Amino acid sequence: KTFSSIDNLNIIGLSRWLNRCSLESSLLKDKKHFQLPNPINTKLFKRLDKIKARELWNIPQNKKIILCGSLNINDKFKGFAELIASIDKISTEDVEIVVFGSSNPIKALDLKIKAHYVGKLSDEISMATLYSLADLTLVPSLSENLSNVIMESLSCETPVVGFDVGGNSDLIEHKKTGYLVKSINSTDLARGIDWVLQSPDYINISKNARQKILDEFDFSIVAKKYVSLYRDLLKIN
8 A cells, every 4th residue: 555655656676587576566556666787896896816816715726616505505505405516517627616605514415526625704805706716606506686796796807507486687697708598407407517627718808807897796886886877757947
């Protein structure tokens, strides 16, 4: 009753997916909708020296590194079951995985590759060093809106592999900034991991990832869009 009585209510969705959900809802379907993302500080989240970043975290220099984050590795929506199964299917050799946001599990994950657990991080500079030491970031979540991890990783020039759920397609351009897995299964996820790690065009993919964020998600870009929207709604010249 309250929402239906507000004529000038405007809805901003952070992703195309969330905007569609809102447009289809009984509560908000008749309201004006706009899509504007959360912004990111690209001066903070940027590529740092990979060798030094690996030295900082004591990560081998001669390995391919997959980065993955989760506050709770037992949360089924984080897709760790799919992650574990996919790791067993990758063909790339000399691969190790770094998991942030979680300490060593009581029961070790049954992985065929070595796992490094760095725990929960509280500052963005540490996160930038983690993204920079990785060769790819794996986001196997089964549901997402507009993932900060994906955005931050791409901003640090680290390609991302993730499922085509929620707002992931707003960030991951298939085979351009990473690999967007259309079906939720471990075989396709493994195929995406191998494609990125073995790509002869890896350097350009990394550059595309950074450019995607600079063009669409940088603070200055998003702020201008918000200012423009407010001016239009308030009829300010």
